[in-house]
Amino acid sequence: MTFNTSLPYQIIAQSDYQRMPWKNGLGETLEIQRHEDESGLRFRISQASVVEDGVFSDFSGLHRTLVLLSGEGMTLEHAVKNKNSSHTNKLSNALDIARFSGGDETYATLKSGKIEDLNIMVRETDTQANVQAFTAPCSLLFSNNSTLFSNNSTLFSNDDFLFCGFYVCEDGVLEIENTVLTISAHSMVIFSQNANAKLTKGSGVFINITELD
Template identity: 35%
Template sequence: MRFVPSAEFRAMPWKNGLGVTREVALGGDAATFDWRVSIATVGASGPFSAFPGIDRTIAVLKGEGMLLNVDGARHELLAAGEPFSFAGEAKVHADCIGGETTDLNIMTRRASFAHVMTRRRPAEPFTFTGPAGLTFLICNGPFRLEIAGKDHAAQPLDAVCDIAEGDRLRIEPQGQADLFQITVGQAPH
């Protein structure tokens, strides 16, 4: 388990060449990853890259949100809304609502891995215990984190990576803030 400030995330160009994603964590190599957690800033409307065989979940972190057209069906993603899941091979077009949007993404290779992303809105300090699988926490606001006896002043977009089952950390919100939990595990067979 490790605290990773957002300034340390690796920037990568989008597969479709229309933007840049900051990689929080990667399982496997960049070309044929097993799973990838990332944060992207969408500055303009446009298509999403296709990722055949990949399951995706996205959540809005900053901005007013976006309207996604996924294989002809419209879905509204808002900053206060819940994460949205879709198939990586779907034809997806995003229309930004009111300008630039920053979103959180998890992608897993369907044949081998599965994931769950949840938005938490803690009002009080609590102790987080890692569930089965590999877990990542993404801060969308300020938090005080205690990891293995060391304090961290987490800012928006900072992360706690590689939380294993049974790992524990103390989390204290510093005002109103969201905390995103992403857990990756083996795909059910």
């Protein structure tokens, strides 16, 4: 990850996200981060609205983590391809999280009207995403060895670092290296490999993407 400033973070506003059509043509997404290599797409982070019931796009080869941001919620029903098995995720409250294979045949049923979600996809063969929702107050320390949260237990390993960021769900206040920042909702704060941060107002989603163990 390359940073353009000497600061241990960068802030990307929602207005800077790339608007992209859904793979199935039934909507569009705001692409926040994307990384490709010689093997194709390695990871992608995006934000989208789901306005009607329907089948999710097929993203075979990718693992998906979906976080409910707003709305009354939805139910995801997954049928595992080539296997006689299925499972269900019910997302009822903001910051509820679903984890599933992008190759599953996934059908979304909205509870009551449209929802907004955050979608993190990583290549299943060599990449992993650790995703955790946080509500203020909470402290985070991202260093060369690990990421810690407020009770000093290890949350994310930083070995083989690819991406570390905090998606701000609502207008919030984040203290980074003794600098107090008021950050607009739906912005992404991207951390370098050394940063000390404290969320004092609001909520968000911490995302750490690394090589698969």
